[in-house]
Amino acid sequence: MASVSNAYLHSVLAFLNDQGISTTEIKCNIAQLSSERIAMKTYVDLLNFGAERTELSLFGFELGKHIQARDYGVLGYLVESCENLAQAIDVLGRFDALVADIGQTQLNVTDTFAHLDWQPLSTDCKQMVLRNTTAWVATVRKILGETLSPNQVTFSFALSAQEIAQLKEWFNCEVITNTNENRISFDKTLLALPFTSENKAMFQALVKLSETELLQKKLSQSELSQFIRNSNIKQQVATLLSATSNLQGCDQKRIAEALFMSARTLQRKLKAHQTSFSAMLEAERKSRIDNLLKHNTIAQTAYELGFVEQSSFTHACKKWFGITPLAYQKSLLGLTDKIAK
Structure with missing residues (x-):
């Protein structure tokens, strides 16, 4: 059944909430919104409701501009760990169904251009396509630079002159409508x-994690054994923590969303493995601190480790090593100098 992940749909709800629209006002199948997978029709209905309620005819476009890695779950981390754009497109084609099993992606390469086509599974597709196309470009810009622009974007549906002008300004390229395909060239x-975030070891680990999740999606509830559902949750969390470039904002809720479960469920599963998210986050911070302090200021290190305030970092450092960050940094640099001699 064509469907989207809970995280991908709830990012729509979060956007609507930012616009002052609560869940109680939504006119679609609310009962489905707590499920792990949401039917494509419910997703389309929610997008159309959002466009009508916000009076944004390019509602999907606005959603796409605000896309976050966590909206893609594990796939978001996987894309960010790719070596290049070609590899990112390949993993999108292989694992896109984890996030939104609502269309088919195909890459065609000529002597000069690469064309990325997306064929939706629904005829009521305007907002779906707008979100998907915009999110793809927004994600690539976050990785390769905000100035990156396609050569051309085409849509299979009609848009007004005002809508086309708005899209042209953001995509910074020609936008053509009423074509045979939805395409980014x-x-x-x-x-x-x-x-810049190339990490081959992490990429392979995330591929395995994505393959496991894809298998889970294909199996029915009765077929999905408790062993598979709980398989090495500790390693999955460790993989995601390691894949995060910096730990700012990396909390239990974000990691749970990446694994398509609630924060409470994640907490329960980690407890079954005699650990907790806070303990795993602390271990990840400790594994990074030496290298960060050798090459960064204390303030920057605190930020990279996900501490909101430097005083919290100081408290943690005293807990781990019995000394302040400055004293620990000096000891690291002194050790480095001795080795160099």
């Missing part, structure tokens, strides 16, 4: 442009 050379 860009310079072929971008496929090989390296991502």
Whole structure:
């Protein structure tokens, strides 16, 4: 059944809430919204409701601009750990169903250009396509730079002159409507442009994690054994924590969303493995601190480790090592100097 993940749909609810629209006002199948997977029709109904209620004819476009890695779950982390755009498109094609099993992606490469096509499974597709297309470009810009622009974007449906002008300004390229395909065309050379977050070991770990989740999605509830559902949740969390470039905002809720479960469920599963999210986050922070302090200021290190205030970092450092961050940094640099000599 065509469906989207809970995290992908709830990011729509969060956007509506930011616009002052509460869940109680939503006119679609609310009963489904607490499920792990939500039917495509419910998702389409929610997008259309959002467009009508906010009076934003390009509602999907506005959603796409605000896309976050957590909206994609594990797939978001996987894309960010790719070596380049070509690899990112490949994993999107393989694992896109984890996030939204509502269309087919195909890449066609010519001598000069690469064309990324997306064919939705619903004829009522305007807002779906707008969100998907915009989110794709927004995600790539976050990784490769905000100035990146396609050469051309095409849509299979009609848009007004005002809507086209608005899209042209953001995409910074030609926008054509009423075509045979929904397509993003860009310079072929971008496929090989390296991502700054390259991490081959992490990429392989995330691929395995995505394959496990895809298997879970394909199995029925009766077929999905408790062993598979709970398989090595501790390792999954550790993988996601390690894959995060910095730990700012990396809390239990975010990691739970990436694994398509509630924070409470994650807490319960980790407890079954004799650990907790806070303990795992602390371990990840400790594994990073030496390298960060050797190359950054104390303030920057505190930020990279996810501490909101530097005083919290100082407290943690005293707890771990019995000394202040400055004293610990000096000891690290002194050790480095001795090794260098």
